[in-house]
Amino acid sequence: MQPDWYPAWRDEAFEQLTAKNARLAKDFRLGSWSRYDYDLTTGKLVFSDQSGVKVVSEIQIAGSTSAKAGNWLWAWANSNLPGNLLGDAKLVRAFGEEKAIDNLARAYVDDTGGDLEALGWELTAAMVRVCNALGAYRSPRGEGGALYLVFKSVRWAN
Template sequence: MYPGSYAAWREEALEQLNAKNDRLQKDFGLGSWARYDYDLTTGRLLFSGEGVVKVIAEIQIAGSTSAKARNWLWAWANSNLPGDLLSDAKLVRSFGESNKIDELAQSYVIDTDNDLEALGWDLTGAMVRICNALGAYRSPRGEGGGLYLSIKSIDWAS
């Protein structure tokens, strides 16, 4: 799965994520709904219009960015998150350890390029690729960072 240059592999993973997210936007309108809510107890991401849930996605948590700390924190390293939504992030950690890729195996990744959002999408793209997710969604956080969620399944609400 990971043949050589990690930088090229990660760039390709981001391209794949962008294509997957474009498909989710086209098929389910992701990014255009009036409201979204995530529920970490049920592992669902809900998209609503006019007060009615229209799309339901099953999620895993990739990680989060912090504007204050200027870094990424992998979900598996965040003790505040529910364990049943971390299995994909743990697979990424194992992949990183097996392939000696520090930024996939260490808890934090520092934002050295001063582009926190790009870092979040890059690392989420790696998780989506490793775990064969359908795409990803970023929920902004109050302090300027984001919570990155991978989408495992998605469908119209009945």
């Protein structure tokens, strides 16, 4: 269930995320660093090269995809994730409940379109839009799934 305006809103959110991520790639060379590491204890995602850390960001967790299950799991519904990184995801849940958008309000979203990565980016884009985040990052995980993170701040390391 979703309101009539949601598909256009969702598409705009994805376009906005694409533009935000392009800006991060231009300004901080995200996507070109040889290494990235995230720490869910500190809520940081860092990008490095052989000489060390270059870019530091503060993150929130949007959710994850599972190729095995064929679905998305919102971060707020994953008891394995630290609560301090779930605030934005909880805001999306509240937005989804208020506006009657099932894909934003329920824990699992099935991949009915046959493109799990597209589903992950679509739902992450909704979170970026609702929470006015700076962009997002997809970290591949085992079994064809991924963890989707949103940027709250991004800065040069030094």
